Amino acid sequence: MRLVATGLLIAMAGLFFLARSQVGPEAAWPHPAWPWVLAFSEAAMVGGLADWFAVTALFRRPLGLPIPHTAIIPENKDRIAETMAVFLRDNFLTPQVVARRLRGMNIAEAAGNWLTAPEGVSGSRVRAGAAELLAQVLESLDPERLGTQVRGGLVRQLGKLELSPLLGNLVEAAIADRRHLPVIDSLVRWAGLTLEDNEELVRAMIHRRANAVLRWTGLDEKLANSVIDGIYKMLAEVVVDPNHPLRGKIEEGLASLAHDLRHDPDMQAKVEGLKHEILANPALASWWQGVWERLRTGLIARLRSPEPAMGGQVAEALAELGANLRDDPALQMQINRFARRTLVGIAQRYGDQIVRLVSETVKRWDAVTVTERIEGAVGRDLQFIRINGTLVGGLVGVTLHAVDVLL
Known part of the structure; x- marks a missing residue:
């Protein structure tokens, strides 16, 4: 020209x-x-x-x-840089301007339309790119450091959680909904099997505690048989009879435990102490590190597998997310409000830094x-x-x- x-x-x-x-x-x-x-x-x-x-x-x-x-x-290069920065700040990066421009935009619906479009998610390039990106992110992160950070976050959150009232509410709700009955049945059956496996130990204990006369006359053996048979009979009656008094005692004990967990300071202190001891146990850290490493390596292997299963799962998940974004007005309102607040916050907090970056770049x-x-x-x-x-x-x-x- x-x-x-x-x-x-x-x-x-x-x-x-x-x-x-x-x-x-x-x-x-x-x-x-x-x-x-x-x-x-x-x-x-x-x-x-x-x-x-x-x-x-x-x-x-x-x-x-x-x-x-x-x-x-x-x-006038420097003056032009300052003018450009002021123009950008006054016309684009003020919270009022950002909020006004975003007010008429439905970001969530636009994202949902793109994700549900045939070329948006189902395309192999998008699936492969998403899977490879996630795999690279998992590989680039230090496994030990990330696992430690995740465990530290879980430990901090569990440390803040008052476990005793929560357990009390769970036990109380289980009793109210009669969900504790299968637990009692399993406990009684477990007691019977344990007694069966340790009959000789019980007989030896009775024999040691019996006096010389009982041992000389052989009555200690009959006493041991009577005790073991009595326990078997009682356990069988508890299993068969839903109104057995022992069941009532167990239920009373559970109700008392639930009450103490919710209202007894001593019980709550014991539970919190036990919780902190478990969280501080090095064995828990080793267990979690192994679990995290197995999860990480397994996920990387699935993401890079030539089989399309993982890619199909990614595509299906993205398509489902897009459908929710497209069809759920309440979700759209929440996401759009979050996006507006986030971008307005960025403009308010970092607007001056952004325009300063423009100005200083042009000046250089x-x-x-x-x-x-x-x-x-x-x-x-x-x-x-x-x-x-x-x-x-x-x-x-x-x-x-x-x-x-x-x-």
């Missing part, structure tokens, strides 16, 4: 000299149109030169001459870089100004010549 504008200016200069040679008594081809051509070309040349000077003066000194108020952009550019980037962005339109100036100047010259002839 610069060559076109300059060529047009040269053409007007040549036309001017040609028309000038044909005006007057020494003209080789006299014609009444030549004065009009002379007026047009003369004014066009002046207009083209004036606009060439104006456009050139924005970016550099015309012909290298130190003319005042030329090379405007290089000489040298004058040649600033000139080349701005001229590259708007230079084509500026060359149109030169072309228009040349043509408009010529028309003005013809108009003035017509006025001079008519008057």
Whole structure:
């Protein structure tokens, strides 16, 4: 465009000299149109030169001459940077402007429409890219450090949690819903199996505690059999009879435990102490590290598996998320409100830093870089100004010549 504008200016200069040679008594081809051509070309040349000077003066000194108020952009680079920063801050990064621009945008619905579109999620590139990105993130993180951080976070949250009232509420709710009955049945059966596996131990204990007379007469063996048979009979009755008194005692014990967990400071202190002992146990840390490493390596293997199962699961999950975003107005309202608050908060908290970054970046550019980037962005339109100036100047010259002839 610069060559076109300059060529047009040269053409007007040549036309001017040609028309000038044909005006007057020494003209080789006299014609009444030549004065009009002379007026047009003369004014066009002046207009083209004036606009060439104006456009050139924005970016550099015309012909290298130190003319005042030329090379405007290089000489005022820092002021332009400050002006750009102020313009960006006042028109884009104020909380009021950000909130106003986001108020009419449904970000959640737009994201949902994209995720539910056939090319949004089902495309293999999106699935593969999402899976590979997640795998790389998992690989780039330090397994031991991340596992320790996650465990530390869980430990801190569990440390803040009052476990005793929670357990009391769970036991009380289980008793109210009769969900404790299978537990009692399992406990009774476990007691019976344990007694069966340890009959000889029970007999040995009775034999040691019996006096010499019982052992001499052999009654200790009969006593052991009677005790074991009595316990078996009692356990069988508890299993068969849902109204057995022992069941009532167990239920009373559970109710008392629930009450103590909720209201007894001593019981609560014991539970909290036991909780902190378990959380501080190194065995728990080792167990969690192993669990976390197995989860991490397993997930990486599935993400990079050539089988499309994981990719299909990712795509299905994203599509389901998109459908919820698209069809749930309440969810849209919550997400849009969160997005507005987040972006407004960013503008309010970091707006000055963002515009300062723009300003300092432009200031660090040298004058040649600033000139080349701005001229590259708007230079084509500026060359149109030169072309228009040349043509408009010529028309003005013809108009003035017509006025001079008519008057």
